[in-house]
Amino acid sequence: CLAMKAGIDPVELRVEHPRLQAIPFESEHRFMATAHARAGGHQVLLKGAPESVLVRCSHQLLRNGQVAPLDAQHWNAAVEAQARSGRRVLALARGQLGDGQALNHQTVSQGLTLLGLVGIIDPPRDEAIAAVAQCRAAGIRVKMITGDHGTTASAIAGQLGMGQALRAVTGPEIEAMDDEALRQAVQDTDVFARASPEHKLRLVQALQARGEVVAMTGDGVNDAPALKQADVGVAMGQKGTEAAKQAGAIVLADDNFASIAHAVEEGRTVYDNLRKTVVFLLPINGGESLSLLAAVVFGLALPILPAQILWVNMVSSVALAMVLAFEPTEPDVMKRAPRPPGEAMLSPFVIWRIVLVSTLFTLGIFGMFQWSLSTGESVEEARTMAVNTLVAMEVFYLFSVRYLKAPSFTGVGVQGTPLVLVAVAGVVVLQALFTYAPFMQTLFATRALSLQQLLMCAAAGVTVLVVLELEKAVLRQRH
Known part of the structure; x- marks a missing residue:
């Protein structure tokens, strides 16, 4: 040229x-x-x-x-x-x-x-600068390892928004360091220049020795050892050599660093939605189980029959839980620190939420059943009230669990997504059939409820939502 x-x-x-x-x-x-x-x-x-x-x-x-x-x-x-x-x-x-x-x-x-x-x-692309800023906000440290001159590497790092007046550690300096010194260097330094394949490999190993999860990008034969060693090796699909593509765990089709940041965002969204589904289903089953256990322990009539539980689990619970898998990305997902690699899905927070919601569901189911009996209603009618209370609590809990810590009393939170509203509408229609259709009354031993009784069931659901929103507010103040 x-x-x-x-x-x-x-x-x-x-x-x-x-x-x-x-x-x-x-x-x-x-x-x-x-x-x-x-x-x-x-x-x-x-x-x-x-x-x-x-x-x-x-x-x-x-x-x-x-x-x-x-x-x-x-x-x-x-x-x-x-x-x-x-x-x-x-x-x-x-x-x-x-x-x-x-x-x-x-x-x-x-x-x-x-x-x-x-x-x-070769100035950095605008989307790369934005992606670096996004990663830094998400608690992801971006490090540059290059074969370029140290001053050039520092200047480009400044253009990428990694910081100004950054000092680059060069290949000869890396060679002079033992493993302990290098582990300290990777903690304090973000730019490494004139790096050979051996240097890149040692830098990845030093980061892993500190307990870091390392994603390494590269396109050349010289990058292959480090790509293989990294927890996630990302090879360039357009400019990358075959050696780099074979060594990497992922091949980036567009050679764009912004795609990596987007992948992190998608991964966090998938994990969030999986956790929301778990936090949604377990308390429902916990509330059902505890209400039946309480009836057995105290020698009382079952508030919900097995067939009715099957209806709730197969229809309303599944329909509402499925929409959580398609929840959009939360606004703060790329502003959180990365979760510890060894953190279990059932973290202390998740366990606390399961216990709290299970207790609320137990009180709602068993309390509505006993209240209905105390007003002179039949066992069948009381059980119908208990089942509709359970479904109402599920619906309102769905709006709460869509944001595990953020408030749900917002325009978007109340409206939900179109898929959520469709699922809720479907559950309401099916529950109306369960309550009022004669053949369903015969199958599940249900009775028709008055408008006042339905409002009582809905009030129980609103109560669950209000209590959980207060709990979220307390947690946000503590953190």
């Missing part, structure tokens, strides 16, 4: 000066060299990291085409100036091979002439 910008036809150049020998790029040496046929011998062209090229040069090419002794201080300052602007810098040099001399590391170790520097700008 640079040759074409200068008006040089690369095809013609290859014909006039064909490549005869080559030293491929290796991260250990950080340069590549080629030998070409020229009048009077073979010319060597070399490009690579400035620090790897400058030590091989003894002279420099001036603007007038003359050759002068190398001014290393001038060129090092020029490299720093380019790097501070966030440019990746390549140094270009040339040399000569004698007759019968082979191109190898020894023949390009000294005596070359520096041609100049090339600064390559």
Whole structure:
């Protein structure tokens, strides 16, 4: 590309000066060299990291085409100036091979002439900057491990929003550290430059030794060991090599860091919805079980018959629980700290919520049943009241459990999503059939209820919602 910008036809150049020998790029040496046929011998062209090229040069090419002794201080300052602007810098040099001399590391170790520097700008994309900010807000530390110059890496890290005046730890410094020192370095440092494949692997291992869950991204053969070692290796699908794709656990189709942040958001949403489903179903079953247990212990009539429990579990509970799997992402999902890797689904908070809601459901079911009997209603009518109370509490509890800690008394919380409203409407219709359809009354021993009785059932559901909203408010104040 640079040759074409200068008006040089690369095809013609290859014909006039064909490549005869080559030293491929290796991260250990950080340069590549080629030998070409020229009048009077073979010319060597070399490009690579400035620090790897400058030590091989003894002279420099001036603007007038003359050759002068190398001014290393001038060129090092020029490299720093380019790097501070966030440019990746390549140094270009040339040399000569004698007759019968082979191109190898020894023949390009000294005596070359520096041609100049090339600064390559590759600014971070806007979505990458936003994704880094999103990850940092979510408690995810973003670290840059690159083969670039340390100053360039620090400048790009600043452009990404990782912080200003960041100091990059370089490959030679990593080599000088033992494992303990490196574990401290990965805790205090976010930018690592001039890193070789061995350095990248050690950095991942150091992070894991601190108990961190590490996701590593990479696209080259040099990244493969670290991708394999990481808890989640993410290979680039477009620019990535086959070695990187084979080593990674995930292949990113669009090579966009923002997709990783979005995947974290989706993963947290899935986990939240799974936990909501558990917190929804277990207290319902707990309330049913405790109400039956209380009746047996105290020698009272069962508030709900087995067939009625089967109806509730197979129809209303399942229908309402299913919609929780499709709940949208909560607004604060990417503002929470990551949960500990070993945290159980039944965390202390979840267990507390299950116990609290189970108790509320037991009181509602058993209390409504006993109250109905005390007013002179038949056992069948009292049981119908108990079942409708249970379903009403489920419906109102659904609106509460959609936000485990955030308030539900908001416009969105009360309205729910369209899927939630459809599920609630379906449950209301089915429960009306259960209560008033003659064939259902015969199957489940139910009786028709008055409007006042239905309002009593609904009041029990509202009470559950109010109590849980008060509990959420207390928890939010404590945290």
